[in-house]
Amino acid sequence: MSLPKSLVVFSGICALACAAAVSAAQTKSVAVTAIVEHPALDAVRDGVQEGLRAAGFEPGKNLKWQYQSAQGNVGTAAQIARKFVGDRPDAIVAIATPSAQAVVAATKDVPVVYSAVTDPVAAQLVPGWGPSGTNVTGVSDLLALDRQLELIRRIVPNARRVGMVYNPGEANSVVVVRQLQELLGKAGMTLVEAAAPRTVDVGSAARSLIGKVDVIYTNTDNNVVSAYEALVKVGNDAKIPLVAADTDSVTRGAIAALGINYRDLGVQTGKLVARILKGEKPGTIASETSSKLELFVNPEAARKQGVTLPPDLVKSAARVVK
Amino acid sequence: MSLFSLFGALEVGLIFSLVALGVLISFRILRFPDLTVDGSFPLGGAVAATLISGGMDPFAATLAATAAGALAGLATGLLNVKLRIMDLLASILMMIALYSVNLRIMGRPNVPLITEPTIFTVLQPAAVGDYIMRPVVLAGIVLAAKLLLDWFLSTQAGLAMRSAGSNPRMARAQGVNTGRMVLGGMALSNALVGLAGALFAQTQGGADISMGVGTIVIGLAAVIVGESILPSRKLVWATLAVVIGAVVYRFFVAVALNSEFIGLQAQDLNLVTAVLVTIALVLPMIRRRFARKS
Numbered sequence: 001m002s003l004p005k006s007l008v009v010f011s012g013i014c015a016l017a018c019a020a021a022v023s024a025a026q027t028k029s030v031a032v033t034a035i036v037e038h039p040a041l042d043a044v045r046d047g048v049q050e051g052l053r054a055a056g057f058e059p060g061k062n063l064k065w066q067y068q069s070a071q072g073n074v075g076t077a078a079q080i081a082r083k084f085v086g087d088r089p090d091a092i093v094a095i096a097t098p099s100a101q102a103v104v105a106a107t108k109d110v111p112v113v114y115s116a117v118t119d120p121v122a123a124q125l126v127p128g129w130g131p132s133g134t135n136v137t138g139v140s141d142l143l144a145l146d147r148q149l150e151l152i153r154r155i156v157p158n159a160r161r162v163g164m165v166y167n168p169g170e171a172n173s174v175v176v177v178r179q180l181q182e183l184l185g186k187a188g189m190t191l192v193e194a195a196a197p198r199t200v201d202v203g204s205a206a207r208s209l210i211g212k213v214d215v216i217y218t219n220t221d222n223n224v225v226s227a228y229e230a231l232v233k234v235g236n237d238a239k240i241p242l243v244a245a246d247t248d249s250v251t252r253g254a255i256a257a258l259g260i261n262y263r264d265l266g267v268q269t270g271k272l273v274a275r276i277l278k279g280e281k282p283g284t285i286a287s288e289t290s291s292k293l294e295l296f297v298n299p300e301a302a303r304k305q306g307v308t309l310p311p312d313l314v315k316s317a318a319r320v321v322k
Numbered sequence: 323m324s325l326f327s328l329f330g331a332l333e334v335g336l337i338f339s340l341v342a343l344g345v346l347i348s349f350r351i352l353r354f355p356d357l358t359v360d361g362s363f364p365l366g367g368a369v370a371a372t373l374i375s376g377g378m379d380p381f382a383a384t385l386a387a388t389a390a391g392a393l394a395g396l397a398t399g400l401l402n403v404k405l406r407i408m409d410l411l412a413s414i415l416m417m418i419a420l421y422s423v424n425l426r427i428m429g430r431p432n433v434p435l436i437t438e439p440t441i442f443t444v445l446q447p448a449a450v451g452d453y454i455m456r457p458v459v460l461a462g463i464v465l466a467a468k469l470l471l472d473w474f475l476s477t478q479a480g481l482a483m484r485s486a487g488s489n490p491r492m493a494r495a496q497g498v499n500t501g502r503m504v505l506g507g508m509a510l511s512n513a514l515v516g517l518a519g520a521l522f523a524q525t526q527g528g529a530d531i532s533m534g535v536g537t538i539v540i541g542l543a544a545v546i547v548g549e550s551i552l553p554s555r556k557l558v559w560a561t562l563a564v565v566i567g568a569v570v571y572r573f574f575v576a577v578a579l580n581s582e583f584i585g586l587q588a589q590d591l592n593l594v595t596a597v598l599v600t601i602a603l604v605l606p607m608i609r610r611r612f613a614r615k616s
Contacts, residue, residue: 035532037589068579071592074533075334075540076575078526082330082453083579086323097432098530104436105527106330106453124434124528168425169531171432197421 028057028277029064031084033103034095036072040220040246040262041095044116047266048093048273055274064089074098081106091276093269094138097123097171104136111282114138115269116262118172120287130286137276137285139269141220141260143245145176145183147293148217151258152243154313155302156215163192163213163240165205165231167223176219199223203230210238219245220259228252232301239306250296251321255305256313260290268292294318323580328573329453333525335572336460340467340518341537342544342564347511349545350560351475352487352504354402356538357413361420362394362512363537366519367529368424371433374524380441384520391516392509394420399508403501424531431531433523440524456525463521467514468561474510475557483507515541543599544568550603574598 032048034041045067049059059065066089070077081102084092091111094100100114104125112135114125120140126132152159162184166173181191192213194205202224209216216235218224224231225246232253235242244250244257268291276282295313298321302309314320341363348356366387373383394416401412425431442456450458474480485493486503493500515537523529548567552559578586578594586594 066582069589069591071589072532073536073540074522074526074530075338075572076579076591078334078522079327079330079572079575080579081526082333083324083327083576085453086326086328086330088324098532101432101434101436101527101530105525106326122430122434123432124436127437169421169431171430171530174430 027062027064029066029087029089030057030091030093030273030277031087031089032065032067032093032095033070033077033080033084033099034067035070035074035077035099036096037069038222039248040225041116043262044095044266044269047263047268048115048270049266050263051267051270051272052274052277053270054267055271055277057274057277070099074102077102078106085110091273091282093273100125100138107135109135111276112136112138113269113273113276113282114140116141116265118142119175122175123171126287131284132287133283135282137272137282137287139265139272139288139290141172141262141265142289143176143219143258143260143293144289145179147258148243148245149180149183149187151256151295152215152217154310155243155255155307156241159189159214161190161192161213161215163194163206163209163216165194165196165202165209165216165218165224166221167197168195169197170221170223173219173221180217196221196223196227199227202227203234206231206234210234210240213240215241215243217243217245218249218254225249228254235301236304241302241305241307247294247296247319250298250301250319253301253304254298255302255307255309256295256297256317258293258295261292261294264292265290296321323576326453327576327580329457331572331576332457332569333453333460334522335569336457336464336565337518337522337525338540338544338572339464339565339568340514340521341541342548342568343467343471343561344511344514344518345538345541345545346561346564347471347507347514349542350487351484352507352511354487354504354508355410355413356395356398356508356511357410358394358398358416358420358508358512359515359538359541360534360536361417361424362391362515362534363519363522364424364529364531364534365394365420365427366391366516367523367533368427368433368519368531369516370520371435371523371529372427372429374435374438374440375433380439380444380524384441384517384524387520388513388517391519392513394516395508395510395512396505398512399505403504420534421531424534428529428531432528434528435524436527441521442524460521463517464565467517468565471510471561472558479506540571541568544571547571547599547602550606553606570602571595571599574602 057063085107094103196202196205242254244254247259295317297317369390370387398416482498483503486500544567548563552563
């Protein structure tokens with residue numbers, strides 16, 4: 001290679017390197033992990049990206065985005081946490097409790113934003129709901145249960161006994177059961193539990209409630225949501241009204257649900273991440289809960305399960321399933 | 323690949339090497355296809371996490387978790403030996419039962435240890451990074467477990483246990499109580515797995531009811547990868563081989579996690595791991611073929 005030619009090549013490499021250095025100075029990086037692929041968790045992930053985009057962080061342009069799923073394996077979740085900490089991104093987003101715990105256990109300095117964790121305080125991710133003072137903040141998918149109870153009472157005004165089908169192995173569901181027990185107790189009502197440790201147990205758990213309850217309420221329990229049709233069959237056959245917390249369940253045969261839109265939860269998380277990318281310290285940001293709840297109603301399901309929906313409730317719904 | 327990623331793989335690999343040692347005892351030495359592991363791993367985690375968050379010393383809690391694992395293994399053995407339930411079915415029954423037992427122990431599906439003392443925080447010197455110290459502590463524990471196991475299996479009782487697995491009729495003819503050997507071996511195997519679960523919960527911020535899913539698959543993979551890397555009939559080498567196998571397996575997962583540069587995505591992870599393990603299994607065969615030709 002002649003000297004001038006090599007000079008040209010050399011300066012070209014320099015220019016490229018400089019360009020890379022400049023873009024590196026502007027680029028922020030976010031690493032996202034979830035314990036498993038799941039419609040709600042995937043919606044959160046996509047929402048995070050949307051929220052970041054809305055705040056001016058475009059993946060591939062001025063944002064380095066990486067996503068890893070542990071595919072249900074906790075050992076892999078641990079390794080993903082270590083890899084992310086080693087990559088030193090500007091923020092790590094951890095979706096669902098096991099992933100969030102693995103990441104928080106792995107670092108005390110890289111900013112961590114959890115999402116879709118129902119009780120971050122019980123999971124020891126943050127010391128309290130206020131600003132943590134640590135490297136952790138996030139968005140919880142805790143539903144204010146008083147509003148859920150209000151919905152139950154509007155649909156079945158004389159309900160005394162509320163049935164609930166859930167997986168005792170799911171942390172989020174157990175939190176809801178304990179809080180609901182307390183809340184119903186104060187309202188002079190009782191909670192009747194039916195455990196469904198596996199998806200196939202949902203139908204038999206629901207049948208065990210026949211004759212013992214006036215209404216069946218379910219939270220976003222993974223087992224229940226995946227086998228909701230089994231619950232609908234029992235509800236329709238035994239004329240027990242079904243109230244859900246997962247809005248999609250309404251299209252599958254529940255009467256109504258006042259629920260979180262997980263994509264919106266992700267967007268809210270993404271906006272929080274953007275604040276950290278812009279320089280805010282995670283320790284100064286309080287944990288958030290979902291700001292937006294959506295009401296879905298299904299009048300046809302109400303008829304099948306023997307109740308009539310108040311017209312103003314139908315009017316206030318975000319979506320009326322036909 | 324970053325140092326964190328590397329040490330993370332080493333850490334998780336060393337923990338699962340205890341599972342692999344347990345699987346070596348049940349599957350290889352006793353020839354008992356034992357799936358109890360999927361329940362005794364979270365059992366160890368559950369006992370350790372619950373006791374530690376209840377204020378118990380982490381070392382005592384880890385010992386208690388090991389003992390709990392031994393009890394689970396003993397129960398599987400009893401189902402098989404005393405109640406004559408087929409080995410595989412006995413272990414499946416125990417695995418299912420342990421799910422409920424673990425929930426009972428924890429009282430909820432997830433017991434966090436993020437702000438609690440663990441054996442790793444107690445032993446942590448200020449000068450060294452915790453991501454280095456954890457593998458060091460674990461290496462010590464694994465080495466101790468391997469040497470103790472080597473020693474035990476060369477004693478009179480250990481030899482009797484091995485004979486009970488490889489040729490039960492001959493063993494009985496020599497006056498070995500094979501039933502008792504199965505009980506002891508299963509207890510030992512699951513004690514190691516319970517210990518692994520306790521250590522895992524203490525490094526990963528807590529115990530979760532879902533942490534047992536697929537433990538047996540990873541344990542078996544570690545045993546087989548180890549055997550193909552370091553094939554030997556000698557027991558001392560066999561125990562070393564499964565430890566290496568477990569670490570190598572985790573190293574493959576780390577490589578797979580860092581493979582986005584060749585266009586692989588998150589959902590390809592398990593496939594990449596499977597391909598890497600396949601390569602590790604096939605390599606010795608290819609090497610032998612080449613050696614024969616030349």
